[in-house]
Amino acid sequence: MIHDARVQPLRPGTPRRQGFVLLWVQASVRTRDNHALEYAVREANRLNLPLVATFGLTPGYPEANARHYAYLLEGLRDLRINLAARDVPLRVTLGSPPQVALNAAGEGAALVVTDVGYTRLQREWREWLAARLDVPLVQVESEAVIPVGVVSGKQEYAARTIRPKIHRLWHDYLVPLEAHDLKKRSRDWDGGEDITDPTRLLKTLPIDHSVPPGEEEGGETAAHDLLEDFITRKLDGYDTRRNDPTVDGSSRLSAHLHYGHLSPLTAALAAREHPGPDTDAFLEELIVRRELSFNYTTYNPHYDRYAGLPAWARATLEEHAGDRREHTYTRAELDAAQTHDPYWNAAQRQMTRTGRMHNYMRMYWGKKIIEWTPTPQQAFETLLWLNNRHEQDGRDPNSWVGVGWVFGLHDRPWTRRPIFGTVRYMNAGGLKRKFDIEKYARQWAEEGSPEPRTR
Numbered sequence: 001m002i003h004d005a006r007v008q009p010l011r012p013g014t015p016r017r018q019g020f021v022l023l024w025v026q027a028s029v030r031t032r033d034n035h036a037l038e039y040a041v042r043e044a045n046r047l048n049l050p051l052v053a054t055f056g057l058t059p060g061y062p063e064a065n066a067r068h069y070a071y072l073l074e075g076l077r078d079l080r081i082n083l084a085a086r087d088v089p090l091r092v093t094l095g096s097p098p099q100v101a102l103n104a105a106g107e108g109a110a111l112v113v114t115d116v117g118y119t120r121l122q123r124e125w126r127e128w129l130a131a132r133l134d135v136p137l138v139q140v141e142s143e144a145v146i147p148v149g150v151v152s153g154k155q156e157y158a159a160r161t162i163r164p165k166i167h168r169l170w171h172d173y174l175v176p177l178e179a180h181d182l183k184k185r186s187r188d189w190d191g192g193e194d195i196t197d198p199t200r201l202l203k204t205l206p207i208d209h210s211v212p213p214g215e216e217e218g219g220e221t222a223a224h225d226l227l228e229d230f231i232t233r234k235l236d237g238y239d240t241r242r243n244d245p246t247v248d249g250s251s252r253l254s255a256h257l258h259y260g261h262l263s264p265l266t267a268a269l270a271a272r273e274h275p276g277p278d279t280d281a282f283l284e285e286l287i288v289r290r291e292l293s294f295n296y297t298t299y300n301p302h303y304d305r306y307a308g309l310p311a312w313a314r315a316t317l318e319e320h321a322g323d324r325r326e327h328t329y330t331r332a333e334l335d336a337a338q339t340h341d342p343y344w345n346a347a348q349r350q351m352t353r354t355g356r357m358h359n360y361m362r363m364y365w366g367k368k369i370i371e372w373t374p375t376p377q378q379a380f381e382t383l384l385w386l387n388n389r390h391e392q393d394g395r396d397p398n399s400w401v402g403v404g405w406v407f408g409l410h411d412r413p414w415t416r417r418p419i420f421g422t423v424r425y426m427n428a429g430g431l432k433r434k435f436d437i438e439k440y441a442r443q444w445a446e447e448g449s450p451e452p453r454t455r
């Protein structure tokens with residue numbers, strides 16, 4: 001079922017009765033539980049037209065490097081195969097995504113359907129296209145379990161304020177999405193770039209190649225294997241094991257969710273087949289926390305800047321900006337994991353080598369950067385830079401909110417301390433109490449820890 005609230009016309013009008021329906025794939029790079037795809041199939045069948053898909057591959061995506069592009073290309077490889085099995089040919093074209101979509105529409109589209117993203121650039125792309133098309137453009141929201149605008153019309157203060165709103169609605173939206181067969185096949189739709197070998201294509205792209213691909217593989221197939229492994233092997237015990245960075249206790253699905261290789265609906269429905277406290281804890285992260293991040297980037301125009309942080313947090317950090325810092329490090333020293341703190345260095349190495357730092361260590365890692373940087377503004381910039389450069393799931397609404405949380409976003413004032421003021425503080429004592437941090441430091445020691453997968 002496609003809830004009406006998921007569907008929003010960006011350029012209203014009546015579709016032409018000839019040509020094809022065009023699916024402009026941008027955020028939802030998958031065939032399973034993709035509401036934009038199913039809406040496009042439904043419309044193509046109603047109009048008795050074929051459906052074709054297009055993806056604009058821009059080498060200039062902000063902050064994206066080879067680690068991110070490798071994952072993206074693996075997703076496109078799977079998408080082409082899986083769409084072909086639904087009789088929908090996919091064309092991948094190098095260029096500005098909305099321009100690529102406009103050009104494709106110019107070949108005879110009756111209607112253009114796209115998905116929804118929650119960052120400024122993604123919104124601008126859709127507005128740009130809507131202003132130039134001469135056929136209707138409809139966006140269909142599939143990256144959130146519940147459409148962001150339905151949950152709330154304003155920026156929420158914290159998880160505690162958005163949680164009841166989400167809980168009230170989720171039974172209406174946690175419903176399976178039916179896939180229909182396409183009635184009419186497209187005869188000719190050129191595929192554009194050859195994406196059968198993502199490694200080969202990656203090498204040819206004019207992008208930042210200084211960060212190698214991460215440990216995990218992208219794409220819809222890998223996403224579903226990981227989900228199945230999580231549900232069968234790790235969901236039971238998730239609520240306690242996910243907080244121990246020395247064990248593999250969380251789902252590791254964040255990058256697949258970021259790239260749209262996995263629908264949050266698929267993950268939530270699979271988890272709900274195993275009711276219990278671990279499933280509740282997983283749904284809290286997957287839906288409440290993740291969609292709180294979408295709320296922030298949707299309603300806070302400064303979401304990616306220090307200025308977006310709550311006023312109380314900025315005021316208290318600035319009041320303490322002149323406090324003495326016992327250690328300070330440059331961005332390069334931090335990037336190279338050259339600090340006096342073996343736990344912090346281990347976390348940094350886990351991230352740079354694999355593309356994934358454990359959630360618990362992300363919090364400690366971020367708090368220390370505030371402590372070791374001359375000003376909170378500089379700390380914010382450095383933290384975001386490191387996060388988005390190395391994390392496979394970086395450049396996501398969760399990135400800005402995760403980093404923002406370190407600076408007091410969606411949190412409350414705590415006891416006053418030097419440098420932090422009333423922003424929450426974390427020290428290594430907490431790590432020692434909660435798990436075997438020495439083991440974690442050994443796992444990610446300077447020598448001997450796993451090197452990144454070569455592709």
Ligand SMILES: Cc1cc2nc3c(=O)[nH]c(=O)nc-3n(C[C@H](O)[C@H](O)[C@H](O)COP(=O)(O)OP(=O)(O)OC[C@H]3O[C@@H](n4cnc5c(N)ncnc54)[C@H](O)[C@@H]3O)c2cc1C
Pocket residue numbers: 242250251252253254255257258282285286287289290293357358359360362363366387391393394395396398399400402403405406
């Ligand atoms: C400083 C800092 C930076 C962060 N940067 C990112 C980032 O760049 N990208 C990113 O996706 N997450 C980020 N997070 C949030 C969180 O650390 C990751 O989502 C989580 O570690 C992903 O691992 P997982 O998929 O195994 O999570 P699981 O525990 O299996 O959770 C399931 C899903 O719920 C969502 N989720 C989990 N924790 C959070 C959270 N705290 N906030 C919002 N959603 C959550 C994710 O989509 C995740 O895949 C950051 C947190 C901090 C403190």
